[in-house]
Amino acid sequence: MKLASLKSGRDGQLVVVSRDLSRAVAVGDIAQTLQQAMDSWSDTEPALTARYEALNNGIVDGAFDFDPAACDAPLPRAYHWADGSAYVTHVELVRKARGAELPASFWTDPLIYMGASDAFIGAHDDIEVESEDWGIDFEAEIVVITDDVAAGTKPDLAAKHIKLIGLVNDISLRNLIPAELGKQFGFYQSKPWTSFTPVLVTPDELGDAWDGRKLHLPLRASLNGTLVGAPNAGVDMTFDFPTLITHCAKSRSLMAGTVIGSGTVSNVGSVDGSCCLAEVRCLETIADGKPSTPFMSFGDRVEIDMLDANGNTIFGKIDQTVVQYQPPT
Amino acid sequence: MKLASLKSGRDGQLVVVSRDLSRAVAVGDIAQTLQQAMDSWSDTEPALTARYEALNNGIVDGAFDFDPAACDAPLPRAYHWADGSAYVTHVELVRKARGAELPASFWTDPLIYMGASDAFIGAHDDIEVESEDWGIDFEAEIVVITDDVAAGTKPDLAAKHIKLIGLVNDISLRNLIPAELGKQFGFYQSKPWTSFTPVLVTPDELGDAWDGRKLHLPLRASLNGTLVGAPNAGVDMTFDFPTLITHCAKSRSLMAGTVIGSGTVSNVGSVDGSCCLAEVRCLETIADGKPSTPFMSFGDRVEIDMLDANGNTIFGKIDQTVVQYQPPT
Numbered sequence: 001m002k003l004a005s006l007k008s009g010r011d012g013q014l015v016v017v018s019r020d021l022s023r024a025v026a027v028g029d030i031a032q033t034l035q036q037a038m039d040s041w042s043d044t045e046p047a048l049t050a051r052y053e054a055l056n057n058g059i060v061d062g063a064f065d066f067d068p069a070a071c072d073a074p075l076p077r078a079y080h081w082a083d084g085s086a087y088v089t090h091v092e093l094v095r096k097a098r099g100a101e102l103p104a105s106f107w108t109d110p111l112i113y114m115g116a117s118d119a120f121i122g123a124h125d126d127i128e129v130e131s132e133d134w135g136i137d138f139e140a141e142i143v144v145i146t147d148d149v150a151a152g153t154k155p156d157l158a159a160k161h162i163k164l165i166g167l168v169n170d171i172s173l174r175n176l177i178p179a180e181l182g183k184q185f186g187f188y189q190s191k192p193w194t195s196f197t198p199v200l201v202t203p204d205e206l207g208d209a210w211d212g213r214k215l216h217l218p219l220r221a222s223l224n225g226t227l228v229g230a231p232n233a234g235v236d237m238t239f240d241f242p243t244l245i246t247h248c249a250k251s252r253s254l255m256a257g258t259v260i261g262s263g264t265v266s267n268v269g270s271v272d273g274s275c276c277l278a279e280v281r282c283l284e285t286i287a288d289g290k291p292s293t294p295f296m297s298f299g300d301r302v303e304i305d306m307l308d309a310n311g312n313t314i315f316g317k318i319d320q321t322v323v324q325y326q327p328p329t
Numbered sequence: 330m331k332l333a334s335l336k337s338g339r340d341g342q343l344v345v346v347s348r349d350l351s352r353a354v355a356v357g358d359i360a361q362t363l364q365q366a367m368d369s370w371s372d373t374e375p376a377l378t379a380r381y382e383a384l385n386n387g388i389v390d391g392a393f394d395f396d397p398a399a400c401d402a403p404l405p406r407a408y409h410w411a412d413g414s415a416y417v418t419h420v421e422l423v424r425k426a427r428g429a430e431l432p433a434s435f436w437t438d439p440l441i442y443m444g445a446s447d448a449f450i451g452a453h454d455d456i457e458v459e460s461e462d463w464g465i466d467f468e469a470e471i472v473v474i475t476d477d478v479a480a481g482t483k484p485d486l487a488a489k490h491i492k493l494i495g496l497v498n499d500i501s502l503r504n505l506i507p508a509e510l511g512k513q514f515g516f517y518q519s520k521p522w523t524s525f526t527p528v529l530v531t532p533d534e535l536g537d538a539w540d541g542r543k544l545h546l547p548l549r550a551s552l553n554g555t556l557v558g559a560p561n562a563g564v565d566m567t568f569d570f571p572t573l574i575t576h577c578a579k580s581r582s583l584m585a586g587t588v589i590g591s592g593t594v595s596n597v598g599s600v601d602g603s604c605c606l607a608e609v610r611c612l613e614t615i616a617d618g619k620p621s622t623p624f625m626s627f628g629d630r631v632e633i634d635m636l637d638a639n640g641n642t643i644f645g646k647i648d649q650t651v652v653q654y655q656p657p658t
Contacts, residue, residue: 078408080447111512114445129580151521183438185414251518251521
């Protein structure tokens, strides 16, 4: 099943989207919003699935053409957004570029930060930033959405709580990061907006590419029409999603609709390129002593996508332009 | 005006509570939940205020006795919880106890972490923790709730976005903190639940004690019936609430219903005691070379309260017991 939220008020209007992303249909009789659907997923999921099958078979009333540009984030606002750094090879590379050692514990204890779950934006929304001096970057990631997870849930049980999967652009302000990490309290100003693919999908839509713990397909990130990288998200993921969920739920429960992120997808050696400019710049620093690729400028366009075995987009494309924001005076 | 959410489903049932906290009345015709009220505060606030005045005057139908133990957190789940360390004197003390210098920038650049806005609990709810070895502590704090705040909002404008004020217990697992801060990604497992006073109040309820930026009254924290401290929340608050809001909104907007916390209230020299056991233990370490006060055990009871000039509770009392939690197997 594929689900999206059309822009409508604060929480969007939930729609089911056909497998080929061509058609959609409202499902307000089942759930007005995706959060409502997640709040009682065991009840809503069968009804939504039936509507999805009818849509794919062309036998549902009220279907209309699906427009990715009309989408808000699938959860336009959520109660919890936890983002990991599951590809430790990326973290190691960042450290190497600044001449620092990676602590051995980083290979066994997940790095996770709490993100801004009230600052989610749609796949085609502009990326509004006040200043280019902040070092504007994208990060292409995989996310999963859970239902309610009890505190202390172990990985084998945690895997059963993964209900939906999608892609995000974890927009990062690189020049604000060092001072924030230096204070040890995590990212705050340096991680402003997170944008989502037009649709989220249930695990069964991914076939063999989803093994219950990781997603084994290349994640494609492009800047101004040029591919920056397409590393395979199933390779070099040190901490799989059930492990991340267990880490997050160690001392408290997770609310239905929790979004858990993989962090920037990255493969050892970055042989298939990178999913963020920071990694490109680290590789340049290691090779040449300094970075040559700039961060993003106003007007730059970032695209993030994942294709199935037939070359069709699974989640729809994140396709965003950076624009200058004017604060109130 | 005073507002509470009675336990009911995931989001509670919004009620208006009389000034003396004796009576309440449902307001479902205005807003079913506090989040709904916050989502259109300029519309709902006048209607809620009228109902509040009628309740205080004893001329409203359907009023009933108010039971603080029936309360959920006023926002049982929220989209954003940002907790500052606005009393830098506390941070300085913690550093001094471990022989570390406070960076000079800590006096000018607020420390803020993103908290678990999906893990809010009611004033009388048990504090469920799996292990005493995690170092269970309370932190008594002031919080404000904002309406929508545009990115880049400066302090003078930010002050106008403070709509409600309350107290919280920012439950902390002290023995999990050093490893998490060492990873620089902020608190996660070490900050599980946050409990709230039964009611939140509008700023006008606080009279002269609220100056639009700080709350000038002692915050009382007790353990097993013995007062641990009652420092004045208006004293030694390095960063006032408008400054904290501006910090949080530097690079993104804040959603209506955002909760901004002061961090543990603390006065220079801790002359009126402390609002968390960690501070007590730091003072002991500085004086005696080691702490003598233990963290909380299962069965311990923590109370947090604030009294007006006449000795009456303003927000109702947080009154919680620590209990052992059994994770699923």
